[in-house]
Amino acid sequence: MKAIVLTKAGGPENLHLAEVEKPSIKENEVLVAVKAISLNPADVKPKYTDKMLDSMYGKNRPVILGWDIAGTVTEAGTAVTDFKVGDTVFGMVNFPGAGKAYAEFVAAPEAHLALMPSNVSFEEAAATTLAALTALQILEGKINKGDKVLIQAGSGGVGHFAIQIAKSFGAYVITTASAKNKDFVLSIGAAEAIDYHTQKFEEILSDIDFVLDTQGGQVLVNSTKVLKDGGTVITTFGMDMPEEAKAIAEKGNKTVSNILVHSSAKDMNTLKGMLESGAIKPNIYKTFAFEDMADAHREVEKGRTVGKVIVTL
Structure with a gap:
């Protein structure tokens, strides 16, 4: 072959x-x-x-x-x-x-x-597959209807699935994206889009219940800053958690952690149902x-x- x-x-x-x-x-x-x-x-x-x-x-x-x-x-x-x-x-x-x-x-x-x-x-x-599974495994069971959820890099592979999945769970979805991709992320379920080239999301947002981060580094640190007390950020980026993010989390009783996606027929069948219903595309x-x-x-x-x-x- x-x-x-x-x-x-x-x-x-x-x-x-x-x-x-x-x-x-x-x-x-x-x-x-x-x-x-x-x-x-x-x-x-x-x-x-x-x-x-x-x-x-x-x-x-x-x-x-x-x-x-x-x-x-x-x-x-x-x-x-x-x-x-x-x-x-x-x-x-x-x-x-x-x-x-x-x-x-x-x-x-x-x-x-x-x-x-x-x-x-x-x-x-x-x-x-991988991108959609990542979004699902981060979000499922972690967010509730009405939660304010921030998706970093919403036009990317993981991000564009995460917007749709969070929306299907009843969340109020905010995302970061370039100006040229604003219409796209809004069309798939984001309620707000922040242009990361000209705006600083950490100066605009507060009291966020949950952040899905795909960038790591300072973006992860700033994501922790916008969480409400008791909020959660989960990142896909590496295994080395910035010390500043840990310190911010400890002060506000916030949770900051990372995830590595894993193969799962159960989760693939969840995505199958979402594709069939049109919840994700x-x-x-x-x-x-x-x-x-x-x-x-x-x-x-x-x-x-x-x-x-x-x-x-």
Whole structure:
């Protein structure tokens, strides 16, 4: 089968199309013929250093990157009960770990997938994986109807799902976005949009119940400042929490923590229901052919995507 492999640590130029052996499946796995792949910052950043590659994929080279897929089941393991050959499925495979998604076929645990809704394309399904799971796992059970929720970088992959999910939970959603993306974030459920180029959200907002942060650093510190006493901020950015954020949280009985998304069929099925009902809709920013994976990486690395970058097979 064809796969995009990373031969050594470095830039997108190190991603190469290669012929590799089709994976075999375990009893609890299905083999998926991949139709679409979604890219994330978590795809593009680790490739630059051996240390990050080793921690996520092991020391073997070449490696196959990626986690987010949508496609058709072509084989099912003997212990699989939820899927059969011919089913269309989507999910984030083996995160954290090696999903090996940049390939024509992917061996995926049954426990990481859901059936695709009939009202979405393979591209839309693939988009509604890591970023959407991150938003859901941060927000579900953490916010209540009527809460004032701040979503940082609302036009991004995680952000645009978080706005829609928080809105569906009944929250009053505020977000940060550039002026050119204001109309977009308002159209998907934000009640207010703060232009981070010309405005300082920490000087405008107060008494926020919950903040979803994707930026880290000073943005995380300032997010903690706008919380009401007893409020919560959860960040996706790294594991090193700024000491200033911790100090602010302690003074106001606030909670500041981070999260690492994990593969979950249960959560994928929640997203499936949201797609079916129209509560969420992914925004496909750009689509690339499988052979142009390096260009897709370069697009994500610009940090200006509105929604998701997708690769199709």
